Amino acid sequence: MTAARRWALVGSGGAAGGVARALLAVLLVRAVESPQWAAPALLAVNLSGSLFAGFLRGLLEREQAAGGAGAAFDAFLLVGFCGGFTSYSGFVEAAVAGSPWITAATLVLCPFAALLGMHLSGGYPARSAGIPR
Amino acid sequence: MRLAARDVCYARRVICAVGDIILETETLVVLLLAAAGCALGSVARDGLVRRFRSRAGRADLGVLAANLLACAVVGCTAVLGSPLHAFVVVGFAGGLSTWSGLAIEVAGAMREARWTRVLLHVPGAFAIALGVYLAARAITGGAA
Numbered sequence: 001m002t003a004a005r006r007w008a009l010v011g012s013g014g015a016a017g018g019v020a021r022a023l024l025a026v027l028l029v030r031a032v033e034s035p036q037w038a039a040p041a042l043l044a045v046n047l048s049g050s051l052f053a054g055f056l057r058g059l060l061e062r063e064q065a066a067g068g069a070g071a072a073f074d075a076f077l078l079v080g081f082c083g084g085f086t087s088y089s090g091f092v093e094a095a096v097a098g099s100p101w102i103t104a105a106t107l108v109l110c111p112f113a114a115l116l117g118m119h120l121s122g123g124y125p126a127r128s129a130g131i132p133r
Numbered sequence: 134m135r136l137a138a139r140d141v142c143y144a145r146r147v148i149c150a151v152g153d154i155i156l157e158t159e160t161l162v163v164l165l166l167a168a169a170g171c172a173l174g175s176v177a178r179d180g181l182v183r184r185f186r187s188r189a190g191r192a193d194l195g196v197l198a199a200n201l202l203a204c205a206v207v208g209c210t211a212v213l214g215s216p217l218h219a220f221v222v223v224g225f226a227g228g229l230s231t232w233s234g235l236a237i238e239v240a241g242a243m244r245e246a247r248w249t250r251v252l253l254h255v256p257g258a259f260a261i262a263l264g265v266y267l268a269a270r271a272i273t274g275g276a277a
Contacts, residue, residue, distance in 0.1 A: 006179070007176050007179075010175050010176050010179045011172035011173070011175060011176050012172065013175065014171045014172050014174065014175025014176070014228045015168040015169070015171050015172040015175075016168075017171065017175075017228075018167050018168055018170070018171025018172070018174075018175075018223070018224055018227055018228055019164050019167060019168045019171070021167075021223075021227060022163065022164055022167040022219070022223050023164065025223075026160060026163075046232040046233075049232060049233040050232055050233050050236035050237075052233070053233035053234070053236065053237055054236065054237060054240060057237050075179075078233075079175065079178075079179050079182075079234070080175050082231070082233040082234075083175055083178060083179075083228065083231040083233060083234055084171045084172075084174070084175050084227065084228045084231075085233070086231055086232035086233040086234075086236075087226075087227040087230055087231070087232065088200040088203060088204070088230035088231060088232050088235060088262065089200070089203040089204050089206070089207045089222075089226040089227060089229070089230040089266075090207075090223075090226075090227060090230075091232060092204050092207070092259070092262045092263060092266050093207055093222075093266070095259075095263065096263070096266065096267070103259075106232070107255055107256070107259060110232055110235070110236040110239075111236050111239035111240050111243065111251075111255065112240075113236060114233070114236035114237050114239070114240035115240040115243060115244070118240060118244075
């Protein structure tokens with residue numbers, strides 16, 4: 001894949017993920033009319049994004065183990081969309097704003113969500129085949 | 134599976150609400166700016182991660198560097214007004230930083246029982262990111 005094609009795929013996936021995150025934030029503020037729900041909303045975004053990313057990573061490992069490439073799939077969905085949808089800087093900003101339970105829940109649950117996603121996609125066997133992550 | 138009339142009515146109301154929000158000019162501008170910023174941030178993160186992977190063989194350090202850089206950007210720009218906030222904070226920093234990429238790296242380290250790496254990327258990275266964010270905010274006067 002050329003560098004320009006990868007940039008286009010990562011950029012368009014990232015834009016879609018960023019819009020989805022911003023739209024969810026706007027929708028939530030309209031629905032509950034309270035900024036207190038911003039941190040739980042970001043937890044939901046980061047958790048669902050981590051679960052989806054883990055699932056995609058597992059699928060990609062299976063694809064690579066089967067001899068397929070999946071580079072476009074990786075660039076657009078995994079690096080672009082999931083990367084743009086979830087936000088670490090927003091998480092740190094919310095932690096400073098003062099929501100210790102949400103902070104702790106994010107730190108503990110997001111890696112497990114990714115692990116669960118990998119399990120659900122059945123991507124585990126690829127590890128023993130030496131597939132680079 | 135058949136949907137009940139009540140469910141269809143509810144789904145229609147949600148779709149209409151999303152449509153109304155997107156069509157509001159102010160929200161549309163925010164979404165477009167966030168999209169443009171996020172596209173740039175995502176490409177920058179991908180470049181950083183690939184550079185770390187090719188130079189040091191460690192994609193996880195690339196994710197860490199991108200997240201710390203994004204926290205510094207957010208800390209420096211805490212006082213920005215609405216349109217710039219959408220582009221820089223929601224868009225660029227949101228795209229540059231990632232929880233999903235970090236979660237995958239940590240999940241991979243857990244699978245391989247690399248617990249030092251898990252400690253570096255979960256409590257370690259959070260402590261460093263918090264320090265970077267607060268330092269950037271203090272330096273640029275964003276805390277005031």
